[in-house]
Amino acid sequence: MDGATIYDIAQKAGVAPSTVSRALQDHPRIGAKTRQRIQSLADEMGYVPSAVARGLKTSRSHVIGVIVHRIEDPFLTEVLRGIEDTLQASGYSLFLAASQRDLKREEKAVQAMGENRVDGVIISSSDISSERMHQLERYGIPSVLINNQTQQAPHTYSVYHDERYAMHQLLHHVIELGHERIAYLGNTRGGRTNLQRRQGYEEALAQAGLKIRADYIVNGENGMPQSGAQSMRALLESATALIPTAVVCFNDMMALGAMQAIRQAGLRVPDDLSLTGFDNVDLAAYFNPPLTTFHQPRYELGLQAATMMLQALNGEIGPAEQASCLRGELIVRQSTGPHPAAPP
Amino acid sequence: MDGATIYDIAQKAGVAPSTVSRALQDHPRIGAKTRQRIQSLADEMGYVPSAVARGLKTSRSHVIGVIVHRIEDPFLTEVLRGIEDTLQASGYSLFLAASQRDLKREEKAVQAMGENRVDGVIISSSDISSERMHQLERYGIPSVLINNQTQQAPHTYSVYHDERYAMHQLLHHVIELGHERIAYLGNTRGGRTNLQRRQGYEEALAQAGLKIRADYIVNGENGMPQSGAQSMRALLESATALIPTAVVCFNDMMALGAMQAIRQAGLRVPDDLSLTGFDNVDLAAYFNPPLTTFHQPRYELGLQAATMMLQALNGEIGPAEQASCLRGELIVRQSTGPHPAAPP
DNA sequence: TGATTGCGTGCAATCGATTGCGCAAAAAGG
DNA sequence: CCTTTTTGCGCAATCGATTGCACGCAATCA
Numbered sequence: 001m002d003g004a005t006i007y008d009i010a011q012k013a014g015v016a017p018s019t020v021s022r023a024l025q026d027h028p029r030i031g032a033k034t035r036q037r038i039q040s041l042a043d044e045m046g047y048v049p050s051a052v053a054r055g056l057k058t059s060r061s062h063v064i065g066v067i068v069h070r071i072e073d074p075f076l077t078e079v080l081r082g083i084e085d086t087l088q089a090s091g092y093s094l095f096l097a098a099s100q101r102d103l104k105r106e107e108k109a110v111q112a113m114g115e116n117r118v119d120g121v122i123i124s125s126s127d128i129s130s131e132r133m134h135q136l137e138r139y140g141i142p143s144v145l146i147n148n149q150t151q152q153a154p155h156t157y158s159v160y161h162d163e164r165y166a167m168h169q170l171l172h173h174v175i176e177l178g179h180e181r182i183a184y185l186g187n188t189r190g191g192r193t194n195l196q197r198r199q200g201y202e203e204a205l206a207q208a209g210l211k212i213r214a215d216y217i218v219n220g221e222n223g224m225p226q227s228g229a230q231s232m233r234a235l236l237e238s239a240t241a242l243i244p245t246a247v248v249c250f251n252d253m254m255a256l257g258a259m260q261a262i263r264q265a266g267l268r269v270p271d272d273l274s275l276t277g278f279d280n281v282d283l284a285a286y287f288n289p290p291l292t293t294f295h296q297p298r299y300e301l302g303l304q305a306a307t308m309m310l311q312a313l314n315g316e317i318g319p320a321e322q323a324s325c326l327r328g329e330l331i332v333r334q335s336t337g338p339h340p341a342a343p344p
Numbered sequence: 345m346d347g348a349t350i351y352d353i354a355q356k357a358g359v360a361p362s363t364v365s366r367a368l369q370d371h372p373r374i375g376a377k378t379r380q381r382i383q384s385l386a387d388e389m390g391y392v393p394s395a396v397a398r399g400l401k402t403s404r405s406h407v408i409g410v411i412v413h414r415i416e417d418p419f420l421t422e423v424l425r426g427i428e429d430t431l432q433a434s435g436y437s438l439f440l441a442a443s444q445r446d447l448k449r450e451e452k453a454v455q456a457m458g459e460n461r462v463d464g465v466i467i468s469s470s471d472i473s474s475e476r477m478h479q480l481e482r483y484g485i486p487s488v489l490i491n492n493q494t495q496q497a498p499h500t501y502s503v504y505h506d507e508r509y510a511m512h513q514l515l516h517h518v519i520e521l522g523h524e525r526i527a528y529l530g531n532t533r534g535g536r537t538n539l540q541r542r543q544g545y546e547e548a549l550a551q552a553g554l555k556i557r558a559d560y561i562v563n564g565e566n567g568m569p570q571s572g573a574q575s576m577r578a579l580l581e582s583a584t585a586l587i588p589t590a591v592v593c594f595n596d597m598m599a600l601g602a603m604q605a606i607r608q609a610g611l612r613v614p615d616d617l618s619l620t621g622f623d624n625v626d627l628a629a630y631f632n633p634p635l636t637t638f639h640q641p642r643y644e645l646g647l648q649a650a651t652m653m654l655q656a657l658n659g660e661i662g663p664a665e666q667a668s669c670l671r672g673e674l675i676v677r678q679s680t681g682p683h684p685a686a687p688p
Numbered sequence: 689t690g691a692t693t694g695c696g697t698g699c700a701a702t703c704g705a706t707t708g709c710g711c712a713a714a715a716a717g718g
Numbered sequence: 719c720c721t722t723t724t725t726g727c728g729c730a731a732t733c734g735a736t737t738g739c740a741c742g743c744a745a746t747c748a
Contacts, residue, residue, distance in 0.1 A: 003484075005734055016698045021736060031696055046482060051459040052405065053734030055396045056703045063439075063460070071425050072626070077416040084415060084442050088449065093456045095407075096440040098428050105432065112437045115395040116407070138390055140347075225630045256630045263632065282416070286569045286600045288607065288632040349704055360728045365706060375726055397704030400733045 004045040013041050024049070055117060064309055065095040065113035065141075067106070069125040073223075074281045075251070075298055079124055079146060082302025090310055092119075099125050101189075106132055114139045120309045122146065124302075127191050142312050144305045147193055149323065157312060158323040159305045163193060166294045167200025167248075169330040170276050173292070174246045175208050178339030179274060183216035183244040185231050185258060187223045190250055194219075197250060197278070216244055220254055228257025236265050245273060245339055252277035252284045252293055255335070259287065270337030280331050290333035297326050348389040357385050368393070399461060408653055409439040409457035409485075411450070413469040417567075418625045419595070419642055423468055423490060426646025434654055436463075443469050445533075450476055458483045464653045466490065468646075470535035486656050488649045491537055493667065501656055502667040503649045507537060510638045511544025511592075513674040514620050517636070518590045519552050522683030523618060527560035527588040529575050529602060531567045534594055538563075541594060541622070560588055564598055572601025580609050589617060589683055596621035596628045596637055599679070603631065614681035624675050634677035641670050 006020040013020065015034065023030045023038040055061045064087055068076045080096075087094055095118055097109035106125070110132050113121055121136060124146040136143050137155060144157040174182055184201045187194050202212050218235050220227035228249060236243060249255040255277035262273055269275050269289055277284060280295035304324050311317040350364040357364065359378065367374045367382040399405045408431055412420045424440075431438055439462055441453035450469070454476050457465055465480060468490040480487050481499060488501040518526055528545045531538050546556050562579050564571035572593060580587060593599040599621035606617055613619050613633055621628060624639035648668050655661040 007734075017735080018699080018737075019697055021734095022697090025736090029696060034696075048455075048458045048483065050400070050461060050734055052396055052399045052461050053703090054736075056394070056400050056705090056734080057736045059703075061396065071428060072418070072421040074416070074418065077421055081415050081442070084440070088441070088452065093460065094440050096428070096438050097432070098425070108432065111392075114392045116437065117394060117396050139392065225627060229630075253627070256627060259632065260630050260634075283569060283597070283600060283627060286573075286604050288603065290604075347704095351704075361705080362707075362729080363727055365704095366727085369706090373726060378726075394704055397733090398706075400704080400735090401706045403733075 004042075004047045005050075006047075009038060009041055009045060009047060012045070013038055059117065061117050061119055062091060063093045063095050063116065063118045064306070065097065065109075065116075065118040065121040067097050067099055067109050067113075067121060067123045067125055067128070069099050069101050069127070071096075071098045074253075074283075075279050075296070076124055078282075078298035079302035079305075082299040082304075083122060083306040084302075086303050086306035086310070092310070099128075101125075101127065103129060107135075110135050113141065119313055120144070122305050122309055123148070124305075127189070142309070144309050144312070146301055146305050149192070155312075156322075157308050157317075159301055159308060160323070160325055161296050161301060162325050162327045163196035164200040164203065165327055166278070166296070166330075167197050168204045170248055170278075170294055171201060171204035171208070173330060173332060174248065174274060174276065174336060175204070175210070177246075177274065177336060179246040180210055180339070181216070181242060181244040181246070182210070183218065183235055183247045185228065185235065185247055185249040185254060186217065186219040187221075187227070187250040187254065188219045189222045194250060201248065220250070223251050223253055225253050225257030225260070228254030229261040230257070232258035232261035233265070236261070236267075243273075246275070246336070247273060248276045248278075250278060252279045252281040252287075252291060255291055255293070256287060259335070269335050272340060274336040276336060280328075284331075285333065287335070289335050292333045292336040293331050294328055295331050296328045300326055348386075348391045349394075350391075353382060353386055353389060353391060356389070357382055403461065405461050405463055406435060407437045407439050407460065407462045408650070409441065409453075409460075409462040409465040411441050411443055411453050411457075411465060411467045411469055411472070413443050413445050413471070415440075415442045418597075418627075419623050419640070420468055422642035423646035423649075426643040426648075427466060427650045428646075430647050430650035430654070436654070443472075445469075445471065447473060451479075454479050457485065463657055464488070466649050466653055467492070468649075470537055471533070486653070488653050488656070490645055490649050493536070499656075500666070501652050501661075503645055503652060504667070504669055505640050505645060506669050506671045507540035508544040508547065509671055510622070510640070510674075511541050512548045514592055514622075514638055515545060515548030515552070517674060517676060518592065518618060518620065518680060519548070519554070521590075521618065521680060523590040524554055524683070525557075525560070525586060525588040526554070526590045526592065527562065527579055529572065529579065529591055529593045529598060530561065530563040531565075531571070531594040531598065532563045533566045538594060545592065564594070567595050567597055569597050569601030569604070572598030573605040574601070576602035576605035577609070580605070580611075587617075590619070590680070591617060592620045592622075594622060596623045596625040596631075596635060599635055599637070600631060603679070613679050616684060618680040620680060624672075628675075629677065631679070633679050636677045636680040637675050638672055639675050640672045644670055 006017045010017040010020045020038055023035045099106035121141055121143045142155040147160045149158050205212050218231045220231040267273050277291045277293035280293045284291040284293050350361045354361040354364045364382055367379045443450040465487045486499040491504045493502050549556050562575045564575040611617050621635045621637035624637045628635040628637050
């Protein structure tokens with residue numbers, strides 16, 4: 001039962017191990033009846049090929065490593081789902097590690113991927129250190145980065161979301177509703193993503209001929225509801241003179257926190273204040289009020305990344321197609337409304 | 345650079361490969377200076393041991409497989425985090441597969457775990473088929489089940505949450521607030537978990553001398569907000585004669601959906617209707633109103649499961665300690681309130 | 689009938705590490 | 719100064735699969 005090998009099968013079938021190996025992988029030079037006999041013998045004996053032995057010989061593990069910074073991030077889990085679906089459909093398996101933004105853990109994760117000889121690594125960790133990227137390069141492991149175009153090494157591919165486009169869409173929506181005092185609630189930990197979103201915000205304001213006010217730009221310390229609430233309170237206090245009538249947030253979770261802060265300040269969404277999120281997290285439709293946000297194609301991001309990885313491994317992709325940019329879609333719900341006639 | 349082996353090192357150091365191997369694993373019979381020399385040579389050459397080759401020889405991969413049904417489930421991601429933290433701290437890696445409640449995928453996942461010779465499998469998929477469990481047993485792979493005590497095979501361990509205790513706590517809380525017409529909003533897909541929660545609900549009602557009404561028990565088709573909303577609507581319509589004043593839900597997400605349905609019906613939480621969730625999902629504190637729920641020790645569940653797995657692998661655990669039961673904690677927030685004086 | 693082609697298999701090396709056993713040289717003991 | 723013991727290291731087999739090469743035999747062709 002436990003641990004039948006091709007040798008065992010070979011013996012029982014009265015052939016050589018090599019024949020068993022070939023029969024099992026449908027090698028053309030193996031006779032049909034031999035193949036049949038071996039196949040059924042293998043089933044009968046409960047043979048499970050050893051990916052370990054195979055990997056040693058072929059130096060391909062059919063395993064892709066994935067590094068995320070927080071497993072529990074709803075954005076990342078959707079990405080992960082896209083990756084997993086794609087890999088599983090192609091017979092690949094998934095090796096997961098979380099860095100938790102800890103450099104030590106990040107290093108151990110990359111190390112583990114190296115030791116286990118994964119065929120490639122997909123990284124969705126906005127602040128992966130370039131040191132790690134070099135490490136991967138040394139290992140000769142190709143990698144694809146999600147939403148992080150910092151690196152352009154030979155074996156590095158990239159899939160990202162068009163942040164500027166997204167912010168333009170969001171801002172147009174809010175501006176069309178008549179808002180002029182629009183704040184941006186960012187995320188210090190957001191890395192390049194945060195930067196691009198803020199740029200998009202500023203560009204859109206400029207294009208609409210609106211002023212960019214420094215006191216309308218607040219950066220939370222992370223992307224969690226708590227940080228959103230805190231930043232929102234800061235915004236409401238610092239800008240008492242002229243409270244914004246709309247706030248666009250770095251992501252849905254911060255927006256959720258912000259909502260609570262707004263309620264606690266005795267204001268209402270969207271009557272007194274319009275609010276937008278980002279990502280279109282599953283629960284966003286059920287917030288109270290349902291959140292206007294931008295649907296980032298998270299699943300597709302993961303799917304694209306995995307597809308790219310597989311193509312790269314099969315040599316179907318060259319340096320030309322090293323990057324892929326995806327666009328999402330504005331989702332208007334009820335957290336945004338017209339500019340209040342009588343400002344509070 | 346790419347792929348230095350112990351042979352390469354041995355050659356450069358002028359010793360045998362076996363010496364290199366032993367030096368690298370701090371074998372006592374290797375001289376200190378030799379060890380030193382080899383160590384630094386290995387670093388210098390960028391040596392990365394092959395877990396594949398090692399695994400082949402030792403038949404231990406230091407990899408634990410994890411099977412979940414939905415990666416994107418916020419409950420499971422916390423469990424996963426507990427597992428990942430624990431494993432990583434012990435030098436183990438994590439192999440992840442999602443079954444998506446699909447039998448085919450489930451089979452492929454188990455198959456992949458078998459082929460890759462993982463040392464053990466942790467399963468957090470309420471409805472794993474017993475067929476798969478047998479498969480694992482045949483493979484000789486030990487497993488620990490999370491929140492699923494169906495199997496008690498030789499190499500199967502179990503970690504679970506005390507559902508009945510939890511429901512008693514929730515019900516006591518609601519009953520103390522004066523409620524008598526209390527509904528249960530369950531989850532058909534919840535498997536044994538759903539069953540136990542409903543039993544706990546019924547027991548607690550009985551103990552309080554309250555009647556169990558069949559029309560106060562509704563089962564949603566899954567554990568998502570949408571299903572919660574739908575079930576809530578059904579409840580409000582079917583029980584128009586005598587609407588419950590409190591509803592305890594299978595989980596937080598269903599409660600969130602239910603909240604929306606209640607709002608849309610023109611009722612208010614908790615003024616007209618008290619509502620409770622289950623799990624204490626991260627966002628629950630930010631719902632509007634913040635959700636009264638039961639904190640299931642998700643992280644600890646994962647931690648326990650992983651710890652148990654590691655102990656089992658080290659032979660530190662016998663059949664006696666095959667199961668571990670954890671208790672969570674009632675979290676009272678603002679979705680529950682006193683029984684309304686004047687029923688709607 | 690003898691030479692050629694092609695089909696079906698077997699031989700043996702290989703991937704990279706681990707490990708029991710054995711053998712020297714050095715240290716300890718008499 | 720000659721045994722023992724200890725220390726330090728090498729030999730070679732092994733884990734389970736893959737794969738280039740070669741070989742025997744039957745069918746085909748000249």
